[in-house]
Amino acid sequence: MHLKIKSTLLLLFLGITFYAQEYSGRGEDINKILTNIDNFSKAYVNAEYDELTLFYSTDGKIFPTGADIIVGHKAIKKQWILPKGSKMLSHKVKPEEIKIIDDYAYDYGYYQGSSRNKKGIVFTFKGKYVIVWKKTDNDWKIYLDIWKRIDDK
């Protein structure tokens, strides 16, 4: 009985460790990145595409569906704009790890959300991502942004 309790506690402990987020770097850098992650989702849901684009560095790159790597603000903005009549209902990014290395950081985790098309049909989606951040003018900008839906090849 005593052993059984210990095993359970050990499993709980391992479980918590396994699912915890790992943030490594100065607090203000980590906080800035976490704030940018949340505000990116807000801008997306509010269809504020100019604001959304500004989360990327001017030489930022995204790796979208059905296309080569897309570079720079103008092309990135165009890529994010939803079809007319569609709306992003929710968007949430959950980092598993963020590590600051000098003026760069890597960040990976999961995202999920829901959107509605012009016919009113609601879709949910979830996936995983890797972002490389770059510190620019005392802010953190997305330099590389690649994501993959759970059902992607």
Added chain:
Amino acid sequence: MHLKIKSTLLLLFLGITFYAQEYSGRGEDINKILTNIDNFSKAYVNAEYDELTLFYSTDGKIFPTGADIIVGHKAIKKQWILPKGSKMLSHKVKPEEIKIIDDYAYDYGYYQGSSRNKKGIVFTFKGKYVIVWKKTDNDWKIYLDIWKRIDDK
């Protein structure tokens, strides 16, 4: 006529700049990463899955199709093994940029290849990727590996 030649030369110059690879870091680090990239492809084509797995750090992570993030050598090896009767015919990775930052590096670019299934049907594929490398015991290991086929969502 003179102007026309100048325009052509300018276009050629821009073209070369645009398509050039950008490598930033010590030569020996860049060369080690480039060698590992090539040898990864060779191991994959030769179905040497133990060797393939050793290109990842022990805490390495891949972001495969239809699954959550996969962590560690055992799970990564299992993920890479092709179905019985299938063969990887060719695999080539072309980095667009590699940048070393302390004991880490980011690397992104394109990949392409071809495989044959057990019915003898040949498939070609191409896509884009981001890798985060980690320097470990004077070698460079893949810590994060995410790829996306051109037709992915």
